[in-house]
Amino acid sequence: MNLTQEHTLDWRTAARxxxxxxxxxxxxxxxxxxxxxxxxxxxxTFLNLGQxxxxxxxxxxxxITGRTFLKADQRAKVIQMGALSGLLAGLPPLILxxxxxxxxxxxxxxxxxxxxxxxxxxxxxxxxxxLALIVVSGLMGVLxxxxxxxxxxxxxxxxxxxxWVLLLGLFSENAGTVLQKFLGTSAVRWLFQNKSLNPxxxxxxxxxxxxxxxxxxxxxxxxxxxxxPSEKQKQLRLIYIVLGLVFALALxxxxxTFLxxxxxxxxxxxxxxxxxxxxxGFAGLLDLGYVAFFAFGAYTMGVLTSPGGFTGGILNFWLAxxxxxxxxxxxxxxxxxxxLNMRGDYLAIVTLGFGEIIRVLAYxxxxxxxxxxxxxxxxxxxxxxxGFRLGKPEYMYxxxxxxxxxxxxxxxxxxxxxxxxxxxxxxxDEDVAETMGINLVQxxxxxxxxxxxxxxxxxxxxxxxxxxxxxxxxxxxxSINVLSLIIVGGLGSLPGVVVGAAILVGMPxxxxxxxxxxxxxxxxxxxxxxxxxxEGFWPEETRKRELHAxxxxxxxxxxxxxxxxxx
Amino acid sequence: xxxxxxxxxxxxxxxxVFRVVAIALIIIGIVNTLxxxxxxxxxxxxxIFAGLAQGSIYALxxxxxxxxxxxxxxxxxxxxxxxxxxxxxxxxxxxxxxxxGFLAVHPWLSLLLLMLLASTISMxxxxxxxxxxxxxxxxxPRLVPLITAIGASFAIxxxxxxxxxxxFHSYPDVPPLMGDVNMGTFAVPRVQLVVFxxxxxxxxxxxxxxxxxxxxxxxxxVAEDKEVAMLMGIDIDSVIVITFALGGALAGAAGIFNxxxxxxxxxxxxGFVPGIKAFxxxxxxxIGNIPGAMFGGLLLGIIEALGPNLFLEGLGxxxxxxxxxxxxxxxxxxxxxxxxxxxxxxRLSEKKA
Numbered sequence: 001m002n003l004t005q006e007h008t009l010d011w012r013t014a015a016r017x018x019x020x021x022x023x024x025x026x027x028x029x030x031x032x033x034x035x036x037x038x039x040x041x042x043x044x045t046f047l048n049l050g051q052x053x054x055x056x057x058x059x060x061x062x063x064i065t066g067r068t069f070l071k072a073d074q075r076a077k078v079i080q081m082g083a084l085s086g087l088l089a090g091l092p093p094l095i096l097x098x099x100x101x102x103x104x105x106x107x108x109x110x111x112x113x114x115x116x117x118x119x120x121x122x123x124x125x126x127x128x129x130x131l132a133l134i135v136v137s138g139l140m141g142v143l144x145x146x147x148x149x150x151x152x153x154x155x156x157x158x159x160x161x162x163x164w165v166l167l168l169g170l171f172s173e174n175a176g177t178v179l180q181k182f183l184g185t186s187a188v189r190w191l192f193q194n195k196s197l198n199p200x201x202x203x204x205x206x207x208x209x210x211x212x213x214x215x216x217x218x219x220x221x222x223x224x225x226x227x228x229p230s231e232k233q234k235q236l237r238l239i240y241i242v243l244g245l246v247f248a249l250a251l252x253x254x255x256x257t258f259l260x261x262x263x264x265x266x267x268x269x270x271x272x273x274x275x276x277x278x279x280x281g282f283a284g285l286l287d288l289g290y291v292a293f294f295a296f297g298a299y300t301m302g303v304l305t306s307p308g309g310f311t312g313g314i315l316n317f318w319l320a321x322x323x324x325x326x327x328x329x330x331x332x333x334x335x336x337x338x339x340l341n342m343r344g345d346y347l348a349i350v351t352l353g354f355g356e357i358i359r360v361l362a363y364x365x366x367x368x369x370x371x372x373x374x375x376x377x378x379x380x381x382x383x384x385x386x387g388f389r390l391g392k393p394e395y396m397y398x399x400x401x402x403x404x405x406x407x408x409x410x411x412x413x414x415x416x417x418x419x420x421x422x423x424x425x426x427x428x429d430e431d432v433a434e435t436m437g438i439n440l441v442q443x444x445x446x447x448x449x450x451x452x453x454x455x456x457x458x459x460x461x462x463x464x465x466x467x468x469x470x471x472x473x474x475x476x477x478x479s480i481n482v483l484s485l486i487i488v489g490g491l492g493s494l495p496g497v498v499v500g501a502a503i504l505v506g507m508p509x510x511x512x513x514x515x516x517x518x519x520x521x522x523x524x525x526x527x528x529x530x531x532x533x534x535e536g537f538w539p540e541e542t543r544k545r546e547l548h549a550x551x552x553x554x555x556x557x558x559x560x561x562x563x564x565x566x567x
Numbered sequence: 568x569x570x571x572x573x574x575x576x577x578x579x580x581x582x583x584v585f586r587v588v589a590i591a592l593i594i595i596g597i598v599n600t601l602x603x604x605x606x607x608x609x610x611x612x613x614x615i616f617a618g619l620a621q622g623s624i625y626a627l628x629x630x631x632x633x634x635x636x637x638x639x640x641x642x643x644x645x646x647x648x649x650x651x652x653x654x655x656x657x658x659x660x661x662x663x664x665x666x667x668g669f670l671a672v673h674p675w676l677s678l679l680l681l682m683l684l685a686s687t688i689s690m691x692x693x694x695x696x697x698x699x700x701x702x703x704x705x706x707x708p709r710l711v712p713l714i715t716a717i718g719a720s721f722a723i724x725x726x727x728x729x730x731x732x733x734x735f736h737s738y739p740d741v742p743p744l745m746g747d748v749n750m751g752t753f754a755v756p757r758v759q760l761v762v763f764x765x766x767x768x769x770x771x772x773x774x775x776x777x778x779x780x781x782x783x784x785x786x787x788x789v790a791e792d793k794e795v796a797m798l799m800g801i802d803i804d805s806v807i808v809i810t811f812a813l814g815g816a817l818a819g820a821a822g823i824f825n826x827x828x829x830x831x832x833x834x835x836x837x838g839f840v841p842g843i844k845a846f847x848x849x850x851x852x853x854i855g856n857i858p859g860a861m862f863g864g865l866l867l868g869i870i871e872a873l874g875p876n877l878f879l880e881g882l883g884x885x886x887x888x889x890x891x892x893x894x895x896x897x898x899x900x901x902x903x904x905x906x907x908x909x910x911x912x913x914r915l916s917e918k919k920a
Contacts, residue, residue, distance in 0.1 A: 337582070345641065357896045441578050480721060526721075
């Protein structure tokens with residue numbers, strides 16, 4: 001979609017971009033993101049995430065304006081239009097400053113307050129600060145626009161360097177704990193001060209990464225590999241896989257207990273994602289009640305192994321796990337039956353209803369004698385292997401790593417199997433698939449059942465790690481989490497599940513300030529992904545070609561055609 | 568009717584068994600409850616009126632689903648949150664009106680102001696969502712706008728959480744709505760009657776708009792066939808915008824009614840469950856069908872009010888009121904199995920269903 005095509009290119013385009021960028025910052029400020037993020041220092045104590053967020057609008061506006069003018073061969077105008085965009089991007093946030101100054105303690109807009117004004121005005125007071133904000137925004141607009149004038153090589157290097165510095169600054173706490181094992185305490189203490197990157201270190205890292213990527217270290221390897229014969233490439237890939245496995249095995253001991261716990265959670269979501277990917281990505285059945293199977297797995301594990309539970313803990317983890325999976329699969333089939341004849345949106349809402357019914361039932365007094373009602377199931381034992389208790393997150397990480405690998409293996413084999421092709425045929429067109437002799441009932445039920453099995457296994461592991469489970473762990477938000485991560489990673493793509501889980505589950509766990517805005521980000525991300533990049537960040541090859549085939553055909557015919565895959 | 572046994576698949580058998588069991592359970596529950604004589608007819612009457620008032624709120628929200636579905640054949644997943652937006656914003660005005668004493672002096676004018684504000688906010692939001700999340704994706708695979716709709720739903724919820732905070736806010740008491748109205752042998756809270764009749768007025772107004780005005784005619788034409796309507800010189804985009812605006816305005820009004828009706832207050836997640844329930848109501852009456860949505864809403868309200876006591880207690884389930892929410896969702900599943908086209912709906916063609 002290219003909005004600028006319909007208009008002649010002049011200062012109005014720049015103005016519109018600027019105001020739009022500024023309005024987005026106004027929005028982020030009003031919902032409290034700027035204030036919340038400002039507690040996380042990035043570089044030194046003078047640059048925090050809130051400030052970066054509040055100038056982001058101007059940079060983006062300048063960038064987009066610059067690119068538009070460059071594309072239209074108006075190189076001379078790039079900088080001045082970028083400046084205009086940037087200046088105008090500084091205007092909408094002024095509303096926040098005015099509101100926050102006039103009514104510092106609003107009961108309505110709880111996040112527009114003196115604190116926000118302080119951040120937006122760089123602590124210079126309302127009047128001077130407002131001017132400063134506009135000037136800074138203008139400068140950022142110029143920088144954004146100037147960026148597009150750089151050569152391709154410099155641009156890439158600049159992005160690389162900026163990313164490194166920003167990521168290190170963002171995750172400075174976690175990076176510190178990891179690096180301590182390799183660099184020693186004193187080096188880390190110098191590198192990261194006040195929970196942020198040391199300014200001098202930031203400059204050095206920036207210079208190093210910039211130089212490295214400018215002189216193309218590491219880029220040559222890729223072309224070298226591609227020139228190798230295919231047999232050699234296969235061998236290389238095998239080596240990579242083995243190296244990756246070794247890395248994955250060593251990971252928890254490099255990163256410590258807290259990050260292992262995060263990795264464990266990411267792993268759980270990878271397992272669930274693999275399952276939902278089969279249902280949504282392969283078979284095209286949008287299931288919003290996926291959390292129900294997670295709950296079935298968790299409760300089965302809890303009821304069967306907890307000594308204080310309904311059965312008094314008759315089984316251990318390893319015996320209960322297959323039963324939990326079986327229960328999940330069975331319910332996958334049972335809940336699949338009523339929805340066999342439904343499509344798309346109906347299916348989504350009915351499965352959503354299922355998820356809610358399960359949650360309501362889990363809370364109810366009716367089933368409380370068995371599954372504990374609002375009290376949940378308590379005292380679920382951690383699994384042990386040959387008498388060795390897998391008590392620490394590091395050990396549980398291995399369990400979940402194994403589970404994810406098995407899930408990924410099954411999913412990969414299924415994708416390339418006859419059944420996988422049937423699923424994809426069904427996803428593209430049910431009627432045609434049926435005409436081709438595909439048994440829709442069987443194919444759909446298998447998708448639900450296998451997906452449910454993965455989720456139940458994940459739930460069972462979850463229960464034995466947490467030891468106590470409560471009904472409120474099984475809300476709709478889990479389903480939305482899993483759905484978001486497979487969409488961000490790329491529907492139908494297996495590496496995409498891992499990427500999606502790492503971004504959407506791992507990152508909010510590391511950045512606690514983000515937690516409050518987690519679902520807001522997911523929601524916005526779903527919309528933006530569907531508008532701009534429907535194939536996801538790590539798409540399946542065929543799907544990517546499919547989704548962009550039409551674009552190549554009629555590039556001028558903008559709008560909706562971009563996502564013209566299947567119906 | 569001759570049934571060809573060879574063509575009868577085991578799925579159909581399962582579904583038939585499911586239907587029979589469902590009906591049997593409902594009948595057993597009702598018979599057990601009624602024969603136990605635990606509740607008097609007055610109590611049933613009270614429940615029915617409560618159900619009607621709640622149902623009229625569902626009906627108003629359901630109209631938004633139905634209007635949009637009728638024209639775009641998509642479920643506006645974010646509609647429940649559009650309903651929330653109006654009610655959540657207007658509660659601050661209500662608070663102001665109550666503290667300044669304006670509410671006590673001009674209660675009806677205040678209510679009108681609140682409804683206007685809530686409807687405007689919901690309407691603007693509905694139009695905005697259409698513009699950002701749905702319009703660029705018109706003609707995309709059906710999964711795509713559905714996913715953006717889910718995204719929009721969560722984005723709206725957490726935007727309002729960020730704007731107004733995560734807490735609950737209660738609507739102040741409106742003096743003329745307090746107290747009961749005597750209905751012979753039993754009393755009905757006055758607020759329920761007012762909500763019911765006010766909702767009825769809005770529904771009639773909508774029906775009149777769609778059936779009698781030129782814009783309504785255009786909406787019906789677009790619902791029938793978009794291409795032909797375009798050829799007739801109808802501006803499809805503006806018709807769609809009007810449709811979203813109408814649905815949003817009704818949802819905003821429903822939000823105010825809900826605030827008056829229920830003391831526990833409004834908060835950012837309040838739209839989620841009523842959203843699904845209203846969708847159930849729309850499906851119950853036949854999605855795309857305006858009188859159907861009204862009827863479906865009222866019916867669902869009554870089923871939900873009577874359900875826990877009438878079916879579930881008869882089946883011996885303790886604390887049946889906890890399962891109230893599950894009833895609505897079960898109704899949704901049952902209606903989609905028994906009669907997916909709804910009570911008044913025509914059988915949808917394969918493409919639409």
